[in-house]
Amino acid sequence: NAGVTQTPKFQVLKTGQSMTLQCAQDMNHEYMSWYRQDPGMGLRLIHYSVGAGITDQGEVPNGYNVSRSTTEDFPLRLLSAAPSQTSVYFCATKSLAGVYEQYFGPGTRLTVT
Amino acid sequence: GQQVMQIPQYQHVQEGEDFTTYCNSSTTLSNIQWYKQRPGGHPVFLIQLVKSGEVKKQKRLTFQFGEAKKNSSLHITATQTTDVGTYFCAAGSEGTGTASKLTFGTGTRLQVTL
Numbered sequence: 001n002a003g004v005t006q007t008p009k010f011q012v013l014k015t016g017q018s019m020t021l022q023c024a025q026d027m028n029h030e031y032m033s034w035y036r037q038d039p040g041m042g043l044r045l046i047h048y049s050v051g052a053g054i055t056d057q058g059e060v061p062n063g064y065n066v067s068r069s070t071t072e073d074f075p076l077r078l079l080s081a082a083p084s085q086t087s088v089y090f091c092a093t094k095s096l097a098g099v100y101e102q103y104f105g106p107g108t109r110l111t112v113t
Numbered sequence: 114g115q116q117v118m119q120i121p122q123y124q125h126v127q128e129g130e131d132f133t134t135y136c137n138s139s140t141t142l143s144n145i146q147w148y149k150q151r152p153g154g155h156p157v158f159l160i161q162l163v164k165s166g167e168v169k170k171q172k173r174l175t176f177q178f179g180e181a182k183k184n185s186s187l188h189i190t191a192t193q194t195t196d197v198g199t200y201f202c203a204a205g206s207e208g209t210g211t212a213s214k215l216t217f218g219t220g221t222r223l224q225v226t227l
Contacts (some may be wrong), residue, residue: 033214035217038120040219041219042119042201042217042218042219042220043156043201043203043217044217045214045215045216048214058214059216090155090156094154099183100144100146100161100205101146101158101161102146102148102156102158102203102215103156104156104157106154106155107155107156
């Protein structure tokens with residue numbers, strides 16, 4: 001079991017470029033989410049999904065798009081990168097039954113210049 | 114939206130000293146979770162508290178949920194260098210059901226020296 005995987009691990013973009021951060025899980029969890037982590041600000045929820053075909057906005061959704069076509073994958077798209085999007089991005093999943101423990105991926109460190 | 118305040122932001126202790134971090138919300142919470150993130154790593158789930166006044170222990174770690182379900186604490190007895198990292202609380206709002214979004218606190222970074 002790989003758990004939650006994220007690619008790439010590191011990425012440098014120029015302002016205005018677009019890219020997709022990938023997140024995949026093999027735990028058959030219904031719930032998947034994206035967070036960004038900035039120094040002194042904890043983890044802030046960007047978007048989340050409770051199942052294939054269903055997505056919703058979190059606390060800081062502007063500048064990001066998501067889709068959920070399968071249970072396993074939940075990509076995060078940056079349409080036009082800005083320096084303010086420089087951050088560490090974590091994907092997290094959880095089952096909607098039981099303790100609701102969230103499992104985090106290893107993260108993607110993104111720098112926008 | 115919901116805000117969760119966590120204090121202190123940073124604490125430096127000598128190995129063997131105790132450590133406590135506090136999490137406070139202005140609204141009633143349905144549950145609270147605690148996570149630990151080692152330097153350069155990702156958050157790892159420690160525990161979930163659901164009941165008013167609940168206390169749970171994991172070896173040297175003691176977790177409490179306030180009677181009013183608006184605050185929580187994590188206490189580490191006799192810290193070790195392996196406790197180094199950032200500790201986050203994550204709060205679920207009352208009434209939002211099993212898929213409730215979690216609001217993370219800003220975290221407390223713990224440094225332990227010999």
